[in-house]
Every structure is written in C-alpha cells, then in structure tokens.
Amino acid sequence: MAAMQAGEHRLTSDRVISAKDLSLTFQTNDGPVHALKDVNLDVEKGDFVSFIGPSGCGKTTFLRCMADLEHPTGGSITVNGASAQEARRARAYGYVFQAAGLYPWRSIGGNIRLPLEIMGYSKSEQDRRVREVLELVDLAGFEKKFPWQLSGGMQQRASIARALAFDADILLMDEPFGALDEIVRDHLNEQLLSLWERTHKTICFVTHSIPEAVYLSTRIVVMSPRPGRITDVIESPLPRERPLEIRDTPEFIEIAHRVRDGLRAGHGDEV
C-alpha cells in the first residue's frame, strides 16, 4: 500500500516501469510458491531504485518480470509504456547479473561487442561504442584482455560496460557487487553513482546491503517474503552528489534505520 501511495503523485509521462497488482506464483513439485503478490510500484525516469529484502522475497523475480524473463501470473507490468515483451524486443534495458558472466574465450572488447554484433551494428560503430563504454567504467586499455586476466571488480565493471553498450535508458542490476569485498564495492558504488549522474539512466538495483541501498538510491523499496511483497518505499532526501563520507551523517543513518525497521517488520519473528 505504501508503495502505491509513494508512486501516486508521479507524472504518467515520466513513468518508466509501472507494476500494478503484479503477482507471480511458481508451480513447483512441493506446491505453489508465491514469489510476488500484488506488487504496485512506479519507477520514474532517472530514478535509482534499490530493492532490498531477505533471501527469497522476490527481488530477482521482480527484476526478471521487468526484463520479460519471467511472466507474471497476475496483474500487469509496463516498461516505457509498453509490455515487458515489447520493451525487451526494443532493447529498452541492459541487464547486469550477480556474476559477471563474461565469455572466457572472448576478450573484454569481444564480450562487450557481442550484443552489438547480434544487433547488426557496423564494425566502426561497434569499435566506437566499445571504446566509449570502457572509458565510462574506467577500463580504457583493457579491451584486448581476457576476463581471467581481470580482477573480480574489473570483470563486474566489464559486465556493466556490456549492459551499457547499446545505450538503453534502463539498467537492471541484480546484486552486481554482492561477491566483492568492501573496499572494491565502495569504489564500484562511487563509480556507479557517477555513471548514473553522467548518463541519466533509470536504474533498478537489487542488493542485500542496507548501506549500499541508502548510498546509491533515490528510492529504496523494502520487500518481505512469503508471499513476496513491497512493505515500504523510502524516498531518499540525500543530495545526488554523495561522497562516501555521507554514510557517517545523521541523515544517512536515519534512512538506514528506517530500512532496517522495514526489514524487521516484514520479517516477523525471524530476525
């Protein structure tokens, strides 16, 4: 309910993703699994929305519905005003997975080039875009390296570059930095924020980390499991310009508390 209220004042024309009473029930051998139930959310152009919640609350499923990789069993979802399927066909989004998922037999440039090849871009346009996105993620000069020659953080940056290569307005990111250590993660968080500032993309970002969600987001969507639903949507009052030290400010800590409270409330007695 809070989710709907938070979205209601938003202008229709700015709506990039709109979920209405979205539900998805998986039929399994052990019976139905209600991964999402009556989820209502509007994501506005230029938003950085984080999804946080305990394991199994449907974060990935929600992102996959946006990407047309899962099909809702109830309600509806639109992406750029069209169905998720149409948006996928129009390549409206880039998707970054938990693991970098780069092809080991292709160079970094070759990995980034792959979707562009499939989409039929000319060789010179491919070259231009590969150079451009490698610069955006601070990997200029690494085009000819292979994934195994890069650190985990660099591989994740390369996978972000791949998702940026065809310049979709929407970036869907499923816990992209979860496997990385704190220092690398901090650095990538800073880089992602600055990339978001420069490109004005709309970003949906799944995370388990409260500080990461608060640091990155304009809005934080708190979810709870069984069935997966939205329990709170927190609008961040933090400025867009965010040095890492902002995490020590009372404003930051207050939002983090609210997220933690939301997670506790949704988790019942399990915390």
Ligand SMILES: Nc1ncnc2c1ncn2[C@@H]1O[C@H](COP(=O)(O)OP(=O)(O)OP(=O)(O)O)[C@@H](O)[C@H]1O
């Ligand atoms: N293909 C599937 N078939 C059956 N059940 C599924 C399938 N995909 C997900 N689920 C179930 O749906 C629920 C939500 O899963 P989902 O991966 O979306 O959660 P999550 O919040 O992203 O979890 P995590 O934080 O652990 O990644 C879980 O109970 C999961 O077991």
